[in-house]
Amino acid sequence: MKTWEILYIVVLLAGLMIGWQVNVYLAVAFIWALIILLELYDARKSKSHGQGQGHNLD
């Protein structure tokens, strides 16, 4: 598996735990925020390396 795939799964499972223990809507917000941040980070990192569309975490 690629790194980004593992990170996505970790974020999703962590979100499920938050939903179970705290609040379902907080869990959805958590998953949305982390995945978007992950993509922004990767796109920025790729741009600084001149690779176009981000796949540094692949």
Add this chain to the structure above:
Amino acid sequence: MDGLIEIIVLLAGFFVAWNIGANDTSNCVGAGIGARIISYRRAIMIVVLFFLLGAMLEGWKNMKTVGEGIITPGPSGVNPISAVPLATVAALIAAGVWVLLATVFGLPISTSHSMIGAVIGLGFLINLTHPGLGAGIQYDKLVAIFASWLLNPGMAALCAFLIFKLVSPLLRRIKNLILFNQVLIVLIIAASAYGAYAIGANDVGTSTGLINKFFGGAPQIVALFGAVALSIGSITFSRRVIQTVGGGITVLDSVGAFSAQLGSAFTIWFFVQFGIPVSTSHAIVGAVIGAGLVKGTAAVSTKKLRHIVLAWILTPIVACALSFAIGWILLGVMG
């Protein structure tokens, strides 16, 4: 023992939703990936975000149909799905196993048909083994569902065809090639997001309806559970079916990919409004054909279509039989 059964139901439910995610991701982003408009990774990001939204906002509609609309309690008022937990586990396993087999062979089968078939098998089994519960099967609801299944691919094809006819001349007016590509990318991403939303609502409801009923109704956390399982399925196991939908059925151009995506998304969402779980695979294959027909029938691979149609017909029958057989064995061994 009760705690163990609950864990098994959750695991079986996760297995079903994971399978459905693996099989149905192609239905909202396959055409876009096939037309090389969007990368696999970006597509998965959109899928995950919008599966969650669709599941949370509208997943309860199909959840109600699958959990309460087909098998109804008898005069005693006892919930048959909770009363015979091993049969419920069997139904979930049957639906999941059949979807898994189809995914391994790269066939975009109907996951909704698989689940509905398994629920019908569950109903037959409960009636046979626990007649005292007096559980009923709502045949009028099933007739409405079967009618929608027939209507679904045709409606998706028509929508995709009309969208193509409407959008194509508008896009042709854009003379700047760079602007044209940018507009197209935005349109396809928006259609994929809408598709993921509609599939999230349709599939999460379908895959977790039994779990929701089993645990006595906590639809929001069940929807989150289903959406997470669906997303993990799409991350880990969706590439093969995407290859079939994206390039195997017909070679779509970018406008065709957009039309197919939007046409199928609208069709799925339309049926969700009535709480009818439809096949997202039927919708996208119908829509891909509708968009492909603009180029003439030669663009559609008939051999691939024959395999898909065969899987469509077999799916509810096999899932029903599997659900009944696995449940019969489980009840015999452990019941």
